[in-house]
Amino acid sequence: MTSTTAGTTTGTIISTTGTTAIRSILVANRGEIACRVFRTCRDLGITTVAVYSDADADALHVREADTAVRLPGSAPADTYLRGELVVKAAQAAGADAVHPGYGFLSENADFARAVLDAGLVWIGPSPEAIASMASKTRAKELMGISPMAVDEVTEADLPVLVKAASGGGGRGMRVVRELDALKGELAAARVEAAGAFGDGEVFVEPYLEGGRHVEVQIMADAHDTVWALGTRDCTLQRRHQKVIEESPAPGLAAALVEELHAQAVRAARVTGYRGAGTVEFLVADGRAHFLEMNTRLQVEHPVTEAVFGVDLVALQIQVAEGARLAEEPPPARGHAVEARLYAEDPAAEWAPQTGTLHRLSVPGVRLDTGYAGGDTIGVHYDPMLAKAVAYAPTRAQALRGLAGALERAVVHGLVTNRELLVRSLRHPEFVEARMDTGFYDRHLAELAAPAPDPYAPLAAALADAHGRSRFGGFRNLASQPQVKRLRSEPDGTEHEVRYRHTREGLSAEEVRVLSVSRELVLLEIDGVRRQFPVSRYGDGRVYVGNTALTILPLLPEPTVRQEPGSLLAPMPGTVVRLAEGLAEGARVQAGQPLIWLEAMKMEHRICAPASGTLTTLHAAPGRQVEVGALLAVVDVVQEEQSV
Secondary structure, eight states: OOOOOTTOOHHHHEEEOOSOOOOEEEESOOHHHHHHHHHHHHHHTOEEEEEEOGGGTTOHHHHHSSEEEEOOOSSHHHHTTOHHHHHHHHHHHTOSEEEOOSSTTTTOHHHHHHHHHTTOEEOSSOHHHHHHHHSHHHHHHHTTOOOBOGGGOOGGGOSEEEEESSOOTTTTOEEEOSHHHHHHHHHHHHHHHHHHHSOOOEEEEEOOTTOEEEEEEEEEOTTSOEEEOOOEEEEEEETTEEEEEEESOTTOOHHHHHHHHHHHHHHHHHTTOOEEEEEEEEEETTEEEEEEEEOSOOTTHHHHHHHHTOOHHHHHHHHHTTOEEOSSOOOOOSEEEEEEEEOEEGGGTTEEOOEEEOEEEOTTSEEEESOOTTEEEOSSSOOEEEEEEEEESSHHHHHHHHHHHHHTOEEESSOOSHHHHHHHHHOHHHHTTOOOTTHHHHHHHHHHSOOOOTTHHHHHHHHHHTTOOTTSSOOSSOOOOEEEEEEEETTOOEEEEEEEEETTEEEOSSSEEEEEOSSEEEEEETTEEEEEEEEEOTTSEEEETTEEEEEEOSSOOOOOOOOTTEEEOSSSEEEEEEOTTOOTTOEEOTTOEEEEEEETTEEEEEEOSSSEEEEEEOOOTTOEEOTTOEEEEEEHHHHHHHO
């Protein structure tokens, strides 16, 4: 559930009341951001309206809204992109205003115009401001920066970054270090950008090694007041997607912060901006390089709220009502850090995960989420489960608090990046603020390495055996220990656990069993007492802490064998494209990308497992596939015989 923002001072920083009184708001979005906006609406006494696709009929944001309107359509993710349906939904529900959230239609100027043309209040910047910054190349020109010509890139310019002119989230983005690879990467980026944003325009810019990603939150009203609300550091990114964000950005010189604020305010003024927005920069060699302006609220906005004691959504609403901001923003205090908890499997190249989220709890911090226990995580949307936000007087305290909260978090039902977040927050490079955008290039393998608890299988076996001896109780004579087989999920490691029923209860070798129940096992290991909480769910899995296990039958079940060289879909999704010229009979090389699968707003490459001949090809662009579906087969044996 979304939590409240403690210590907000919104009521003292609006100097006049607005001229429009909003009574009902439709949020043109879903999940975590819809729940977040609804929370503020409830605080302000505003009625809430949700929209939903068929896949979201029972989603948390629908359950939390006062009323909800279905968006018809066969493709769930696309329904939120149909502006005309959203406007009709707002009118049908009697809403006064539309809040776009982020993603989907939030930076669509045509949608903003349609909302205004329907006589509704648009809680965001003007359509003209959105359009002026919609293209990153146009935005650079407005800021006096000339983009690099694609056809004039030379060896001396490398490395360069290929980027989509529209959209974000890392889509259509490629780092190019060799000139011969530029043409292919440009083509691939154009295809991805066109599919993701409906605009295949891409451009290149210098790729600055060792830089930091820093942004400035702005808030502007219709009375020529623009606030620059500090800085945020979003340097820790994987696949160009933000993982951990904090405010203020640590270690920046005062003069550099002043320059960042000045450029952000300038971007707002040249566009006649109104509402909340974010101006993004790459900071390298003590200089700020303008990247883009996001004409909406950002995912990472809670860290700014915590440091400045404001509710940015409330400010958005009040500015849309015509209110005037105070001349100066409130002072910044303390430090805040946010981590994005994703349903993804590091052991499977970070593939997004689907299934039932049995339980989600992160104690002691603000948790913004669009899910509750029992909800299903589907294939249609971003795999982010929640944002955990910690605030403290100092950076060190905030980092320690968030790492500790995530370490104690309970996430059952899906594999997540929780361990990566904990280790990142404690890594010396990050703790000492020496990180740059190459942080995960250097450290991802060590930070994502599995850290299984060797005693979790024993605890699961003992809890399962509690109160039910296979032989009706203990034996007076020594006997062979009882055996349970368990499998760790999702890596498939199997364990064989031995224990005994005795007059005193359950016992095991090498550890002292202090107490056992179905919900808790207490062991003494090398003189140290440890608690192992145990949970069970209908899918047959047992969770010891956050370790997922399946209790196996003593005799293994027969399994279906796949033909060697089979390429299986790692997750449910849609085939978006095939390698050029790919057909049955084609010769392929080991590691060659063959099939691109899109799932949960991410594109995944499926590569040849070995060199050989493609004998079977079931994949075709547009085809929907389930996890484990056979996409293609590479005949490795045939290739080896022909050499």
